[in-house]
Structures are given as C-alpha cells and as structure tokens.
Amino acid sequence: MPVKTLIAAIFLFGITSASAAQPAPLVEAEGTQLRVTLADGRVLHSPELIGATLLIATADGGAVRARLDALEADPDDKTGKVWLHSFSAQDKDGAWQPLCMPGPDKRQQGFPLAGRARADGSVAAAPSTELELVCTSGARGKCVRFGYHPWENARDGSPMLPLYNACMRMVRADYGGNDHPYTRNGMTIDIYDDLDVQKLDAGEAMPFEAGWSEQGAVCLAHPRVPENGSLADIASANPHLAGHLGPEACTEEKARALGAVLFNRSAASR
Known part of the structure; x- marks a missing residue:
C-alpha cells in the first residue's frame, strides 16, 4: 500500500452515519491532529476520534478503510505538538493490519499533515483540508519529529x-x-x-x-x-x-x- 494517502471521507461510527442525506463532515489537519467538523457544528479532534473508521483514497487511485486505534503524544517531541496515531487498514479478507511500516524505532505510527505533494518530492503549502496521512518511518514523518513543523x-x-x-x-x-x-x-x-x-x-x-x-x-x-x-x-x-x-x-x-x-x-x- 502506498505510504501517501489522501483522506477522502470519514465515517464516525457511533457518532454519525454515512447517510446520503447527511452532509459529509469537514476533515482537516490541525498540526498533527485530525479536526472534524460535523453537520451539527460539533468539532472533534483526534483524541475524540479513536475508533473512527476513515475511507481514504490511496496514491494509486484505489481506496481503503482505515481505523484510528490509538493515540499518544510523541515522547521525543519537546514542543507537545506532535501526536502519534496508530492507524490500521482493512485488507481484502477483512483483517486489520497496521497502516504504516515500522521505522528504525519499530514504531508503526503516523499522523495527518496538510500539504500538497509535488512531483519532485517536495511539499507545497495547501489549505488544511488538503492533507495526507504520513508515517513516522518515512522522510515526511521523520522531519516533523525532528522539529521541522511545516504548518508553523x-x-x-x-x-x-x-x-x-x-x-x-x-x-x-x-x-x-x-x-x-x-x-x-x-x-x-x-x-x-x-x-x-x-x-x-x-x-x-x-x-x-x-x-x-x-x-x-x-x-x-x-x-x-x-x-x-x-x-x-x-x-x-x-x-x-x-x-x-x-x-x-x-x-x-x-x-x-x-x-x-x-x-x-x-x-x-x-
């Protein structure tokens, strides 16, 4: 599965439903947290979204269901601004597997990050609604954890x-x-x-x-x-x-x- 994934929609089971009559929630990246604005005006952040299932569009044009299983503050981050999300993805057999590959520290975590990927490997500034899930094992995730926060x-x-x-x-x-x-x-x-x-x-x-x-x-x-x-x-x-x-x-x-x-x-x- 490609590491870079764009969030296309989010279905918060137990909070809202994927009804055609109900407007889709507004999904944004706020630093390294998800921010979801529901049709009734409620705003939820990553700590309130544990257990939510997301429908994401992958870089190869496909789609996959991903679930937010856990969340923790980055123990190596001195600013308190980096949140590590444990996402799992549902495979064709219905089993859930970690979305991210392990990095040198064995972590299989990631976070949402606003930005528009360029063909040359760099990232352009973009509205908070244009976001990707990035893994801590890749360069994009590592550089945020090093302290280079592109939103600041x-x-x-x-x-x-x-x-x-x-x-x-x-x-x-x-x-x-x-x-x-x-x-x-x-x-x-x-x-x-x-x-x-x-x-x-x-x-x-x-x-x-x-x-x-x-x-x-x-x-x-x-x-x-x-x-x-x-x-x-x-x-x-x-x-x-x-x-x-x-x-x-x-x-x-x-x-x-x-x-x-x-x-x-x-x-x-x-």
Whole structure:
C-alpha cells in the first residue's frame, strides 16, 4: 500500500452515519491532529476520534478503510505538538493490519499533515483540508519529529516549510532535488541548522556531508552511500552541482554562502 494517502471521507461510527442525506463532515489537519467538523457544528479532534473508521483514497487511485486505534503524544517531541496515531487498514479478507511500516524505532505510527505533494518530492503549502496521512518511518514523518513543523513559522518569523523540505531532501539524500534518493535505511546522520531546531552533536566525529535548501543539496562533500552513487555519478546526473562537489568545494561555510538552510554530517558507508 502506498505510504501517501489522501483522506477522502470519514465515517464516525457511533457518532454519525454515512447517510446520503447527511452532509459529509469537514476533515482537516490541525498540526498533527485530525479536526472534524460535523453537520451539527460539533468539532472533534483526534483524541475524540479513536475508533473512527476513515475511507481514504490511496496514491494509486484505489481506496481503503482505515481505523484510528490509538493515540499518544510523541515522547521525543519537546514542543507537545506532535501526536502519534496508530492507524490500521482493512485488507481484502477483512483483517486489520497496521497502516504504516515500522521505522528504525519499530514504531508503526503516523499522523495527518496538510500539504500538497509535488512531483519532485517536495511539499507545497495547501489549505488544511488538503492533507495526507504520513508515517513516522518515512522522510515526511521523520522531519516533523525532528522539529521541522511545516504548518508553523520559525523563531525568526520565517515559514518553516522551506526547512521542512530541505530536511526531507537531506533524509533521502536527494542531492539533485528530483526525488532520486541516494541513501539507504539505517544510515547515521547528524543534522543541524542555524535556528537551533536541531543542533550539531559535539560528540559525533563524522565529516561534513552537505548543505541543503528546499531544492536539494547546494553542495556535496561526500556521498553518504558511495555504492548508490559516487561523486562522479552524482555530477553526471546533476550538472547544476558542477563546481560544488568534493570536500574542498563543500564546507559548512561555503554551503551557507550558497543558500543552505540545513546541514548534515555523516560517515560514508563502507
């Protein structure tokens, strides 16, 4: 099942019914919670929707029934704004299975997130009614949990969405900004930015990898997984990075001068 799923309708069994005569509830994303406005004016949020069954349209044009089974505050989130939803999906045999695949932390959770996915792998701002269910095992979910909340402004008043998009590029090692990842699961990376959403881990002695904007890497010191693409391979596939590849051409200072808003260090795989 595709990870990206768009909510098409919601049926709240025991609260309302899917009657043709009854207007469909208004479903929105409010941060990482669902917000549902019923025909009678009542407004319900995720804690009040546990047990609700949703009809969702999948990225491949199909549809599936999903159920909200549980909800918890993200224990790693210091802001109190990230809520982890346990969704299950009904398969063809009627059995319920977790909607999300497990991530490195073994969690199989996700949350709704407003935004419009672009073909290049980035996300555009969208009304709260345009939302997807994203899983914590994927780049979109990971970057929210890292603190890059695309619905908010950063502490300097600037929109957080460019940082969020840069984070997704970084997580996937999407150097060219064309939704072509060069990473693999299980790689260790150290992320940091100038707004201190994420800070450099002083205990990690990994070399500088790249500086990132929402369009991809602005420069690349070394590929994270060389067997997935050497510097020569990446240069050939991404001519716009010419002159900005290699440890001398890409330092934190040079990346910042090229417009990077996010930086990372990594140990190249062997």
